[in-house]
Amino acid sequence: ETGVTQTPRHLVMGMTNKKSLKCEQHLGHNAMYWYKQSAKKPLELMFVYNFKEQTENNSVPSRFSPECPNSSHLFLHLHTLQPEDSALYLCASSQEGTGTSGANVLTFGAGSRLTVL
């Protein structure tokens, strides 16, 4: 148990479906992240939330819609996805860094493996 729990662990969906990925952290952190890991590509940052506010959107298509109702929960709503969106979606959390002396140790969840048919 890493302190960051992601559900579901595996998801198969059609291109017209609507589904959501959920992430929950029990570490008292105030920053949460979504990362995408595709085959043969480096991990890509998608979204960052600090104190429930979105502070980073890395040019992610609108078919991915994040939601952060509180500092402990993060969702990724999926709608009209494409087969190339199939990937491992990783959630992470950290204590927000404090200037240049901050050490942002990220704790990752186990990921949600998404397959889009």
Add this chain to the structure above:
Amino acid sequence: KQEVTQIPAALSVPEGENLVLNCSFTDSAIYNLQWFRQDPGKGLTSLLLIQSSQREQTSGRLNASLDKSSGRSTLYIAASQPGDSATYLCAGIKAAGNKLTFGGGTRVLVKP
């Protein structure tokens, strides 16, 4: 253009041999460097974090160094074991904000 590069992409060694994994970064704004381990189909486990004020960090058989002037970090794993087989990722952390930029990883196989 990839900001963080890991070479080699894959590495196979016999058990007991020391492992040397390289990470290089081009962005001078990267000031902390974090190493992770990822087992197949799993999430990431943080191994070591080297802050800008440090040159190296050690944890058990693991030692990571950071040379900001050359834009390089090296992860050493002493006396490798089959259980060390995994993908090792490095990630740079910039001074502004709290996002990590990852390298492509080095897939390690330690043969018994």
